[in-house]
Amino acid sequence: MANPDRMDTIVNLAKRRGLVFPSSDIYGGFRSTWDYGPLGVLLKRNVKEAWWRSMVQLRDDVVGLDSAILMAPKVWEASGHLATFTDPLVDCKVCKERFRADQLPDSGACPNCGSKDSFTDARNFNLMFKTHVGPVEDDAAVAYLRPETAQGIFVNFANVLTTSRKKPPFGIAQIGKSFRNEITPGNFIFRTREVEQMEMEFFVPPDESEQWFEYWCAERYRWYTDLGMPESMLRLRPHEESELSHYSTGTSDVEFQYPWGWGELEGIAKRSDYDLQQHAKHSGKDLSYFDQEQDQRYVPYVIEPAAGADRATLAFLLAAYDEEEVNGEKRVVLRLHHRLAPNKVAVLPLSKNEKLTPRAHEIAAMVRAEYQIDYDQSGAIGRRYRRQDEVGTPYCVTVDFDTLDDDAVTVRERDSMAQDRIPVTGLLAYLRDRLAG
Numbered sequence: 001m002a003n004p005d006r007m008d009t010i011v012n013l014a015k016r017r018g019l020v021f022p023s024s025d026i027y028g029g030f031r032s033t034w035d036y037g038p039l040g041v042l043l044k045r046n047v048k049e050a051w052w053r054s055m056v057q058l059r060d061d062v063v064g065l066d067s068a069i070l071m072a073p074k075v076w077e078a079s080g081h082l083a084t085f086t087d088p089l090v091d092c093k094v095c096k097e098r099f100r101a102d103q104l105p106d107s108g109a110c111p112n113c114g115s116k117d118s119f120t121d122a123r124n125f126n127l128m129f130k131t132h133v134g135p136v137e138d139d140a141a142v143a144y145l146r147p148e149t150a151q152g153i154f155v156n157f158a159n160v161l162t163t164s165r166k167k168p169p170f171g172i173a174q175i176g177k178s179f180r181n182e183i184t185p186g187n188f189i190f191r192t193r194e195v196e197q198m199e200m201e202f203f204v205p206p207d208e209s210e211q212w213f214e215y216w217c218a219e220r221y222r223w224y225t226d227l228g229m230p231e232s233m234l235r236l237r238p239h240e241e242s243e244l245s246h247y248s249t250g251t252s253d254v255e256f257q258y259p260w261g262w263g264e265l266e267g268i269a270k271r272s273d274y275d276l277q278q279h280a281k282h283s284g285k286d287l288s289y290f291d292q293e294q295d296q297r298y299v300p301y302v303i304e305p306a307a308g309a310d311r312a313t314l315a316f317l318l319a320a321y322d323e324e325e326v327n328g329e330k331r332v333v334l335r336l337h338h339r340l341a342p343n344k345v346a347v348l349p350l351s352k353n354e355k356l357t358p359r360a361h362e363i364a365a366m367v368r369a370e371y372q373i374d375y376d377q378s379g380a381i382g383r384r385y386r387r388q389d390e391v392g393t394p395y396c397v398t399v400d401f402d403t404l405d406d407d408a409v410t411v412r413e414r415d416s417m418a419q420d421r422i423p424v425t426g427l428l429a430y431l432r433d434r435l436a437g
Contacts, residue, residue: 051312097110316337355401356400
């Protein structure tokens with residue numbers, strides 16, 4: 001069910017706790033751009049690292065790539081983006097606001113001013129950002145900020161095939177920034193003009209395309225549930241034919257139940273051999289593969305799981321947010337999977353006592369060598385626990401005056417709030433056991 005209040009709660013929490021700030025905030029912000037704060041940059045980095053671990057590190061059939069943001073303009077001509085990467089744009093004749101024609105309400109009323117039947121005819125608007133390379137701003141110097149990372153993979157297919165000594169079925173994965181001049185950005189970091197994508201192109205023999213498509217749909221859905229996202233907030237939805245991109249012969253979205261309703265979290269597309277064929281045609285280079293075992297040459301088909309790091313970060317935040325009552329008080333807790341939590345451990349001396357803090361700093365240094373931690377000695381210990389709960393820290397280590405005698409600390413677990421007394425010599429082993437996997 002739609003719950004707009006939940007979105008406001010997350011946006012407020014994000015700014016208050018240093019997860020996400022409005023970009024150019026001291027100048028009043030800049031529409032649809034966001035800066036990740038000290039905790040947000042850790043959370044987003046953990047999302048990307050979890051994706052990379054799953055897609056590259058733990059597999060022997062996927063390799064990585066980091067291609068350039070600026071590419072030869074002919075790339076976008078070959079890919080079809082210059083001709084087809086458009087949204088239908090209309091203007092309200094009354095308030096002059098612009099909207100995507102395919103997202104207007106059925107009532108025909110302007111979402112901004114309420115005027116009815118006041119829109120201009122729809123016209124196609126290309127979503128690519130145009131720039132110029134070099135000192136002269138003429139047509140010969142025109143270039144584009146990439147609208148997707150995928151094309152950098154396709155134009156490097158032959159390079160990777162040769163140097164990695166892989167053969168289909170195999171994949172090339174990439175994380176990187178893409179830029180789309182969205183007509184109607186919004187919903188916090190859900191839809192922005194500057195996005196970070198996590199994409200993988202999986203090259204397969206044509207007759208294996210369907211089975212790999214089904215495999216990657218299941219695999220990508222499972223990635224979210226393995227990281228703690230409840231299945232009640234997820235679904236896999238096949239695209240209608242009218243929704244398909246120009247390159248797609250079939251696409252399914254992993255959708256998440258956002259506060260405003262179901263929305264795309266990740267798309268898994270069957271791109272057939274469209275991209276490799278297009279680039280072979282426009283570049284004059286052979287992008288086929290010769291299978292010596294089968295004595296067969298073919299242009300591989302492609303299955304593409306494509307996710308957004310920003311969108312995934314938002315979904316994990318929304319799924320993890322929880323409120324409960326403890327001893328008559330509200331406790332806010334982010335129940336993030338430990339792989340995603342910005343800080344894994346917080347070290348909390350019971351007070352700022354000059355006898356206590358040196359030992360607390362020593363313990364913090366020991367834990368910091370293995371985990372991202374926070375050291376917090378300001379305020380009552382209960383208030384510090386609540387601060388750590390609110391940003392999803394899985395474990396708090398409290399150094400108290402008994403530590404000076406027994407060299408043990410109290411470890412508190414975030415979700416259950418259960419506490420264990422652990423010798424300092426066994427602390428790292430205790431944490432490794434619980435933060436492993």
